[in-house]
Amino acid sequence: MRGTHRILTTIVALLALQLGSLVAPAYACGCGAMIPTKDQRIGVDREESAVHWDGRTETVVMRFNVHGNARNAAWIMPVPHRADVTLGEPELFDALDRLTEPEQRDRFYFWPREGDWPFDLGHGDGAGAPPPGAGGVGVVGRERLGPFDVARLTATDPKALGTWLRANGFELPEPLTDALQPYVERKWEYVAVRLAPEEKDGVLQGELTPLRITFASTELVYPMRLSRLAKSAQTLGLSILSEHRMEPRSPIGGDAPEVTFAGRIERPDGAVARLAGDRPVHLTVLEQEFPHPERIDDDHHLRAVADTPYRQVEYTDRLLTVGGGIPVWLLTVGGGLLLATLTTLLVVRVTRRRPTAGAGVRSAV
Structure with a gap:
């Protein structure tokens, strides 16, 4: 069944909540990390991602559905090269859902089930900009x-990135600082986003406008390493x-993808085009x-395989x-x-017509 995952066509849902004597900050990690201000919490109910890669350039369009009491938050995504960031189209995900709808088939059964006659008796009919950086x-x-304040960043070490976030009013969990180390070593850059509701005194709730992030890449890669900080499946x-x-080269610590x-779209149009x-x-x-x-040990590196269609x-x-x-x-x-009744009647009729033993024989005197 498609379930609530349509989404998609698809996606990351991540949530980590910490409870103490006070409401402590919580963060959600997907291909990036979402960080609220102190004493606030935020969680991602659903994260939908669509990726286009032409062998040289990769574009990731992401849409979040969030909950919590945060009035603003930061979201960080590592990228292998310098990124351009624009607003995405919500219609893209609806279009992908239509393209990937399951094929509908009828499957027939012989004997009646609940809801079929004669077992249906009793049933009715169904129906503002902060400082530019820190050390x-x-x-x-x-x-x-729109509702996003987007900063494209470089950092020489993860602690410097944490310092920048704290200087701009955001908390950075210490484990996340350590998780950024591999990206710093590979000289990746970062997209840091301040999410703030447009209404005064509002909170981040519901479906946010998608973000479209484009960067150069000779390999199709989807950052996942930060997801290891999540506290639940x-x-x-x-x-x-x-x-x-x-398809991914490996499961990177999860179940088999x-x-x-899988299929060829002959004439893309609208948001997909x-x-x-x-x-x-x-x-x-x-x-x-x-x-x-916690077993996630790498980003997803994807490779081309046989173009076998699947729906x-x-x-x-x-x-x-x-x-x-x-x-x-x-x-x-x-x-x-x-047929049984006719057969019985025929047998009875034939039986009645059959003469009894000795019938028609005269006795001798």
Whole structure:
């Protein structure tokens, strides 16, 4: 079943809540890390991600559905090269959902079930900008995009990045500082986003406007390492548009990734075309469970595989009928009873016509 994961086509849902004598800050980690201000909390109910990669450039469009009492928060995503950030289109995720809808098929059964006659008796019918940086952090650019204040950053060490965040009014959990070390060693950059509701005294609630992040990359990579800080089981949902069907090189500490859709989109249009162009493109939708997030040991590195199409199938069970709705089982049982009755009558009739032993023999005197 598609369930609530449509989403997607797809996605990361992450939540970490800490409870103490006071309400302590909580953070959610997806391909990035979301950090509220002190004494506030925020969680991500659902994170949807769509990725386009053409062999040279990667674009990630992300949409969050959040809850909590935070009036503002920061979100950090590591990227391998300098990024451009713009607002994304909410319509993109609806379009991907339509493209990846399961195939609908009927599956027929012979014997009646609950809800079918004669077992349906009694049932009715169903129906403002802070300082630019702090020691060791370079601010490449800063833009205000709707409810987002976006800073593109470089950092020579994770502690410097933590200092920058604290100087701008945000808490940085110490474990996250350590988790950023591998990205610093590889000289990655960062997209730091201040999420703030546009209403005065409002809180971050519900579905946020998508963000579109574009950066150069000769490999399709989806940052996941920061997800190891999550305190509960996590789910990844990811829709990938590329020249070929794509799959992760390894499970990176989670369950085996599952492909829920793979197919060629011959004529992309609308929001999909504005992300991937109007030429034919392969769409792959992945889902993966992480029962133990602390075991995540790398980012997702994806590779091209055989372009074998796959689409989920949803079955609707229906009672087998003929002739405008007559159940086949009723005809079969009724026909069997009729045949049995006729056979019995025939046997009785033949038996009555058969002469008894000795009939028609005269006795001798």
